[in-house]
Amino acid sequence: MSKVSSADQIEQTIIRESKADAKRIVDDAEVEARQLLIDAQENAQTNLTGWAERRKQMAQGSGDRILGKAQNDAHMRVMNAQARMMDEAFEQARKRFDKERSAAKYKTFLRSLIIDAGIQLGGGDLVVLSRKEDQPVISKITGLGTAISKGAGKTAKVSVGKQAVDMIGGVIVQNKDGNITVDYRIETLLDQVEVKYRNEIAKTLFPKEAQPEKSE
Amino acid sequence: MSEVLSGIQKAEAKAAKIIEEAQEKAEQIKRDAERQAREAEQNVRRELAEEIDVQRKNVEKKAQTQSKSILSKADAEASALEEQGKKNMKKTVDFIVSAVYTFGGASK
Numbered sequence: 001m002s003k004v005s006s007a008d009q010i011e012q013t014i015i016r017e018s019k020a021d022a023k024r025i026v027d028d029a030e031v032e033a034r035q036l037l038i039d040a041q042e043n044a045q046t047n048l049t050g051w052a053e054r055r056k057q058m059a060q061g062s063g064d065r066i067l068g069k070a071q072n073d074a075h076m077r078v079m080n081a082q083a084r085m086m087d088e089a090f091e092q093a094r095k096r097f098d099k100e101r102s103a104a105k106y107k108t109f110l111r112s113l114i115i116d117a118g119i120q121l122g123g124g125d126l127v128v129l130s131r132k133e134d135q136p137v138i139s140k141i142t143g144l145g146t147a148i149s150k151g152a153g154k155t156a157k158v159s160v161g162k163q164a165v166d167m168i169g170g171v172i173v174q175n176k177d178g179n180i181t182v183d184y185r186i187e188t189l190l191d192q193v194e195v196k197y198r199n200e201i202a203k204t205l206f207p208k209e210a211q212p213e214k215s216e
Numbered sequence: 217m218s219e220v221l222s223g224i225q226k227a228e229a230k231a232a233k234i235i236e237e238a239q240e241k242a243e244q245i246k247r248d249a250e251r252q253a254r255e256a257e258q259n260v261r262r263e264l265a266e267e268i269d270v271q272r273k274n275v276e277k278k279a280q281t282q283s284k285s286i287l288s289k290a291d292a293e294a295s296a297l298e299e300q301g302k303k304n305m306k307k308t309v310d311f312i313v314s315a316v317y318t319f320g321g322a323s324k
Contacts, residue, residue, distance in 0.1 A: 007220040011227035018231030022238030029242030033249030040253035044260040052264045059272030063279035070283030074290030081294035085301030092305065093312040100313075109317055116319075186316065193315040204308045205301045 085205050090190055097169050097186050101133055110134065110171060111141050114158065117173035117182035118148030123156035125176035132164035138171070 100106050110130075118126050126148070130138055138160050148156035165172060168186040194201070301308075 007223050011223050014224065014227040014231045015234070018234045022234045025235070025238040025242045026245070029245040033245050036246075036249045036253050037256065040256035041260065044257040047257060048261055048264060051261070052268065055265070055268045056271065059268055059275055062272055063275035066276060066279035066283055067286075070279075070286045074286045077287070077290045077294045078297065081297045082301075085298060085305075088301070089305060089308045089312060092309045093316070096309055096313050097316070105317065113319065184319070189316045189319050190312070192319070193312055197311070197315050201308060201311060204311050205304050206297055207304065208300070 113184040115147045119151035123152035123154035126158045127161045127174045129161040129165045129172040131167050
C-alpha cells in the first residue's frame with residue numbers, strides 16, 4: 001500500500017514539475033513576445049518619424065498653397081480693376097481726340113508737332129503724313145517751313161503726303177527719302193504718356209487708397 | 217515493482233506531452249508576436265497617415281475659409297477702385313489729353 005502511494009507521489013511530482021516547466025516555457029515566450037512587440041513599435045515610430053514629418057509639412061504646404069493662390073488671385077483682381085479703369089481712361093482719351101479734330105486747339109497742336117518733328121529731322125524736304133480728315137487742315141497751316149528752318153538752321157520745305165494713314169490723329173513726318181521718320185501719331189503719344197505719366201494718371205484715377213470697409 | 221515502473225513511465229510520457237504542448241504553444245506565441253511585429257510599422261504608418269490626413273483636411277478647410285475672406289476683400293477693394301475710377305474718369309481723361317497736347321505745346 002505504501003509502495004503504491006509512493007509511486008503515485010512520484011507520478012504526481014513528475015506531472016506537477018512538467019506542468020511548472022510548461023508554464024515557465026509559455027510565460028517566457030509571452031515575455032519575449034511582449035518585448036518583441038514593444039521593440040517593433042519603437043522601431044516603427046523611429047523609422048516613421050521623418051516620413052510623418054514630411055507628410056505633416058506637405059499638409060501644411062497644401063494649406064499654404066491654397067492661401068498663396070488666393071493672395072495672388074486677390075492681387076490680380078485689384079490690379080485688373082485698376083488696369084480696366086486705366087484702359088477705359090485711355091479709350092476715352094482716344095475718343096476725345098476723335099471729337100476734337102476740328103477744334104482750333106487741335107490745329108495748333110498739329111502745327112507744333114510738325115515743327116518739332118521737322119526740327120528733329122534737321123529741315124530739308126519734309127513730307128507730313130496724316131489721316132485723311134487732317135490733310136486739308138495741315139495744308140492750310142502756314143509758316144511751317146519758316147519755323148522749321150529757323151529751328152533747324154537749315155532751309156525746310158514741307159509738303160503733305162498724298163497717301164492718308166489710318167490713325168487716330170497727329171502726324172508722321174518723314175524726310176524726302178522716307179528713311180527717317182518722326183512718329184507723332186496720337187496713339188504713339190498716348191503710349192508715351194502712359195509710360196511717362198503712369199503714376200500721375202493712377203493718382204488722378206485713384207486719389208485715395210481703396211478702403212472697401214468704409215466704402216461711401 | 218513493474219506496476220510502479222509502468223506508472224512512472226506513463227507519468228513521464230504525460231509530462232513529456234505537457235512539455236511538448238507548452239513548447240508548441242510558446243512557438244505559436246512567438247510566431248504571432250513576430251507577425252505582429254512585422255505588421256507594426258504598417259499599422260503605425262496607417263494610423264499616422266490617417267491622423268495627418270485629418271490635419272491636412274483641417275488645414276485646407278481653414279485655408280479655404282481664409283481664401284474666401286481674402287478674395288471677398290479683394291473684390292470689395294476692386295469695386296471701390298472702380299467706383300473711384302468712374303468718379304475721377306473725366307479728370308483723368310483731361311489729364312491724359314492735356315499731356316498729349318503738351319507734346320505739341322498746344323495746351324499752353
